[in-house]
Amino acid sequence: MKNYDRLIFELSREGRCGYSLPEGSWEENTGCLPQNLRRETRPALPQVSEPDVVRHYVNLSGMNYSVDTGFYPLGSCTMKYNPRIDEELASHPGFAHLHPLQPEETVQGALQLCRELSDCLCKLTGMAAFTLNPCAGAHGELTGLMIMRQYHISRGDLKRTRIIVPDSAHGTNPASAAVCGLEVVQVRSTPEGLIDMDHLRPLLDDTVAGIMMTNPNTLGLFETGIREIVKCVHEAGGLLYYDGANMNALLGKVRPADMGFDIMHLNLHKTFSTPHGGGGPGAGPVGVTASLAGLIPEIGRVSAFHGNFGVLMKAYAYILSLGRQNIGRVGPLAVLAANYVKESLKDRYRLPVPSLCKHEFVYDGLARQDAGDGQQVTTLDIAKRLLDYGFHAPTIYFPLLFHQSIMIEPTETESLETLDAFIDAMRRIADEAESSLGLLKSAPHTTPVRRPDETLAATHLKLTWKS
């Protein structure tokens, strides 16, 4: 990888520019801009030639690690490969050049696409209606919880202010609940990694609005008690929210509505393969059962226009290009890949929950973490060393149930050869931990940025450049 560490401002030379317009043939026109809003000095933009700009950004992009350059087993993120056909269809000028304020009669094709995508999502989840407005998973959670709250309010049941969230949940669950004005009550997991029914039952009273669940959960385990949980929560008058972050494991095989969930979101950018990471863009459509469908408009607008339309288009192309037969193979292949990696490394890495996993699983660090001399081989060391082997690191230190969590999600799009290469790298790292610990402690060695001091990086931010 070419090491490139220049800032565009460092390339700047006084008077240099990429494009010049003929002098004298233009006059200044500031229109109706009031005097007090006009600049008195020129903006401090870098002065660079066109090749400087192009090379700068191409060199920077070459330092990016992406799912297009290599294996990206980031747990809970479903970094599957994004098929090119989706990009091609989404960039069709008839869609790509639409303006959201165009008259309705000129965007009928786009609206039809939204409707057909909704119908597909209903078929895949068993829900009766979807809103495509939410722009990401957490946005979907908030929207879904607002619908849940509206359900209770519409029945005059105003005392339901608490929401139950498992201790293994994604951090966005309690955060979304707090933004929605609900009080979060945590329910414990059993040593087997599933919701503890004995802890859940006494929590269910008439102040509980509902429960948020991810199934399979963040340990990659299917909540086998789901029928019992649904029965108990419904009997207590609450609703069940399904966090679709891990839907990839079940796609085309199991439907959240059939399990008994009332409200859910899907992460289109994860499960339906549109490019994501680094902050977006995403799409988090929210689906509800028939009895709640009328409540969707009651909560008001949650985003402008129809959400992230580009993401919706790619998801629609993904669903149609796979078709009903093939989409049912996504989940099983993702589960097979995860179990293959899990079983291949369990002699070298600690596997706290050894049962069959779904699309992802969690190791709790190396089987032998004590490196002698009071030194410990940590998950951070392993993750940093993986970068030297050319792989993106898995998710680390999540879920919080273990001290050295390494969460691996291979997805269905990786070949056996890629999985074997990853397994081989992980075995070598386990060997190095015993033979040459220094290599791990000082890793990565081959990346443009070596190992930063994370404490310093978090406490002393340098966010601006000064010459």
Add this chain to the structure above:
Amino acid sequence: MSRIIEGLSYSESHEWVKVDGDIATIGISDFAQKSMGSIVYVDMPEEDDRIEQNEEFGAVESVKAASDLYSPVSGVVTERNAALEDEPGLLNKDPYTNWIIRVRMDNPAEIEALMDAAAYSEFVAGQE
């Protein structure tokens, strides 16, 4: 092994309490700071804020994760350890001398629900 100090009371969420009359000094245990790793930010309540037993009163953020702080007692905050604002890593250096807040307790009997050093040692052993 984590260091555990005699004479303090401990909660299951790994806060410690030192009682002096009706004033409770609250911090986090050595086990808590070790589990979290390098601490980079401490979110504390203001003086005169009311806090309730078993409810969140702040948060500690490390390079690994952010964890809520739960109050072992109910009462009114009388002091916050301002040194932690500039140097949150003090909690890693010595979590027992570097307390987080002091609280005037409503009901000092609430302390009885907490663990003593021996019980907390056993509790932590189950988690290590």
